[in-house]
Amino acid sequence: METRNVYETDDEVQALALQEALESAGIAAVLVNHRDTAYPGITDRMRHGTEIRVEVDQIEQATRIIEEFLAAQPVEGPPIAPPPDTGPSPNVRGPGWLIITLIFLALLGVAAYLLNAN
Numbered sequence: 469m470e471t472r473n474v475y476e477t478d479d480e481v482q483a484l485a486l487q488e489a490l491e492s493a494g495i496a497a498v499l500v501n502h503r504d505t506a507y508p509g510i511t512d513r514m515r516h517g518t519e520i521r522v523e524v525d526q527i528e529q530a531t532r533i534i535e536e537f538l539a540a541q542p543v544e545g546p547p548i549a550p551p552p553d554t555g556p557s558p559n560v561r562g563p564g565w566l567i568i569t570l571i572f573l574a575l576l577g578v579a580a581y582l583l584n585a586n
């Protein structure tokens with residue numbers, strides 16, 4: 469049977485995971501690593517990724533499985549920053565409680581100082 473390329477990636481681990489997903493769905497998948505130097509003349513030296521090939525009559529099913537697999541994968545990279553603060557939430561009190569707390573602590577400090585002085 470004739471095979472065709474359905475996906476190509478530079479990530480060899482991803483290619484192996486995709487091959488496993490395809491084979492678990494009953495699709496024979498062949499990986500062609502273009503960086504492999506063991507088979508001169510078989511791989512294309514102008515390409516650097518790993519190619520996933522399936523039989524021609526299974527291309528549509530393989531493409532669907534690959535798309536589903538890739539959509540289910542988490543996106544890698546730095547975490548996305550939260551949106552800017554739009555103001556205090558309803559459960560957060562304003563700065564008034566902070567001022568009252570500081571005044572109360574100052575009065576306690578004065579009272580402790582006066583009690584220790586006697």
